[in-house]
Amino acid sequence: MxxxxxxxxxxxxxxxxxxxxxxxxxxxxxxxxxxxxxxxxxxxxxxxxxxxxxxxxxxxxxxxxxxxxxxxxxxxxxxxxxxxINKMVGKKDTFFFDVLENPGASLYAADQALLEKDFTALLSSWIAALPERRREIFVRYYFQHLTTQEIASQLDISQKTVQNQLSIAVQFLRAHFGHLLPVLLLAATISHHK
Missing domain, CATH: 1.10.1740.10 (RNA polymerase sigma factor, region 2, helix turn helix motif)
Structure with a gap:
């Protein structure tokens, strides 16, 4: 300029x-x-x-x-x-949910929609707390659907670095949210039958 x-x-x-x-x-x-x-x-x-x-x-x-x-x-x-990034994180992206889970057809569609909304809010908070570079890689991969090679090229880093950052992010996600999904589904089923 x-x-x-x-x-x-x-x-x-x-x-x-x-x-x-x-x-x-x-x-x-x-x-x-x-x-x-x-x-x-x-x-x-x-x-x-x-x-x-x-x-x-x-x-x-x-x-x-x-x-x-x-x-x-x-x-x-x-x-x-x-x-x-906030807009991408804030909207429900079906590709991302398909990658994380594939629970099959829910008999309780309304409950499922509420659970996904709660899950999205938790996930948004978690993504916002990631270190900047890891968050960038995570969003580009899961929300922009770029390959690890494309991300590496755009960010001028190695493909191995991109893969490592994704692996760390996904391990953390599984560790913190892996147990949460079945609990939320179980709570929704129990409250539905009350």
Missing amino acids: SSESEHIDQELIRQMAAGSEAAFGKLFQRYWEKLYITAGRKLGDTSLGKEVVHDVFLDLWRRRETLAITNLPAYLGKALHYRI
């Missing part, structure tokens, strides 16, 4: 911090399209992409008085990255 563009960004950030909606609008116009294209591509859903970009800019406006941004494109890129 040119120094002139950086200077414009810094001036608009200063004005926005002082409450200028016009400056905020100019920043939005400068960056929304690139962020929208990135989000839509990574999420595979343009309406979700639009929602995520809206959230990034809404957060920027809300925190305008306390933020110290030196490189706006980098800041927006990182903010978008985390919003995308």
Whole structure:
């Protein structure tokens, strides 16, 4: 990015911090399209992409008085990255559930839906607590459905490192949640028969 563009960004950030909606609008116009294209591509859903970009800019406006941004494109890129991960973790991805478990058809579909919602909430908390690189690998593999080779190439690390990080994450997941699924299913069955 040119120094002139950086200077414009810094001036608009200063004005926005002082409450200028016009400056905020100019920043939005400068960056929304690139962020929208990135989000839509990574999420595979343009309406979700639009929602995520809206959230990034809404957060920027809300925190305008306390933020110290030196490189706006980098800041927006990182903010978008985390919003995308949260969106992927927050939505139920059937591919991921198929990989983790295949319980067959449930006679108690409503109970099953509630259990999956509870499980998703627990899983989301767990994923958020992973070290950043491990979380990135985990999300790309299970939610973006990339191969270990693709992830290694994107992150500029070895395929073996990707496989090791996935293995550690899955072992931890099994250790902490493996016992939980049967208990939740049993509790749901018992409460259903009461």
